[in-house]
Amino acid sequence: MGYRVAIIGAGAVAQRHLEALTKMGLQGVAIADIDQDRAQQAATGSGMNPYTDYREMIGMEQPDIAVITLPHFLHKEVAVWCARHGCHMLLEKPMALNREECDEISQAVAENQVKLMVGHTQHYLAENRKAKEILAAGELGDPVMIQDTRHLYYYHRDRPDWFFEKKRAGGGILMNLGAHSIDKIQWLTDSRITKVKASLSFHGDRGDVEGSGTVFMETSKGFPATLFQSGYPGAPKNETELICTKGMLKWGAGEGLWLSRGGDYRQVPVDDQRDPFVLQLEELVTSIQEDREPECSGEYARTVVSVLETIYCSHKTGRELVVGRGETSC
Ligand SMILES: NC(=O)c1ccc[n+]([C@@H]2O[C@H](COP(=O)([O-])OP(=O)(O)OC[C@H]3O[C@@H](n4cnc5c(N)ncnc54)[C@H](O)[C@@H]3O)[C@@H](O)[C@H]2O)c1
Incomplete structure (x- = not known):
């Protein structure tokens, strides 16, 4: 090369x-x-x-x-x-x-x-790729909702200070890990997040950024998406659940992928993970x-930043906001 x-x-x-x-x-x-x-x-x-x-x-x-x-x-x-x-x-x-x-x-x-x-x-994680493939094949019908949950202790001492400063990081757990979740939802469902209503909390013992966020979103395909993230002490969790008209999927990176077309979830094999x-x-x-x-071009990555900006503005104003419109007033 x-x-x-x-x-x-x-x-x-x-x-x-x-x-x-x-x-x-x-x-x-x-x-x-x-x-x-x-x-x-x-x-x-x-x-x-x-x-x-x-x-x-x-x-x-x-x-x-x-x-x-x-x-x-x-x-x-x-x-x-x-x-x-x-x-x-x-x-x-x-x-x-x-x-x-x-x-x-x-x-x-x-x-x-x-x-x-x-x-x-996220585009290069085996479970995400398999979920995208199943969804694209159409066997589950159309998405009606997606929920992405991430709990990860964010305040560990090894994390450099800049991550906790709004000025240098742009935000806290959402700017950092939420960027992955927003990307995952958009890329997986081949849609864009168009509306946001966010509620954040600021109880960390370092810096001035949010330590958790609950975000209700709407996608360009009309179905809702929810994002739950927290960085306070607790049990770690990294799970996405996608509900469609003919079945549902849930998965966690490195943990496996499960599918249901009625009845209990059953595990679906995924390809071996190559280094993302x-x-x-x-x-x-x-x-x-x-x-x-x-x-992941600049044009695409900008859509993720645009959603993040809208999340911070929605929390500040207490309003549901259209992505790409209005949040500059914050
Ligand atoms: N894709 C992923 O899974 C993933 C995982 C972790 C981090 N990240 C991203 O990677 C980036 C870096 O994160 P990190 O955890 O490695 O941070 P880090 O703080 O560990 O590393 C940043 C480095 O930049 C150096 N630095 C600061 N100012 C500099 C300058 N002017 N010139 C040269 N070096 C300078 C620091 O000394 C530090 O060594 C962030 O954007 C983060 O969100 C992505």
């Missing part, structure tokens, strides 16, 4: 991208982090050149692809810089803090004719080779 790849941000998720590069045999040339030790450590283990300034790295190394794994408030600045320096990009989710930032990125991508893929990894970070990078590389938009 011959692509030279650089990583910007050597934090928690960068390790997954490094492993994906190795598994794919792609050449990782350099890694940048403002924390010199972190850049050095990641570079030592992977044979890449370490930098503390991503601009210097891009200038010196001129990689074909930049993988951007930074705090959310830096996504726009860095993606625009990389696009202007001719790099194709795998940008971690969420695309940016708001729609205006997404538009700036998309403009730079279009002007410089590079490919942008946003890291919505490899699958997404393969999709980016193929989109470059075929000169087409990747599945």
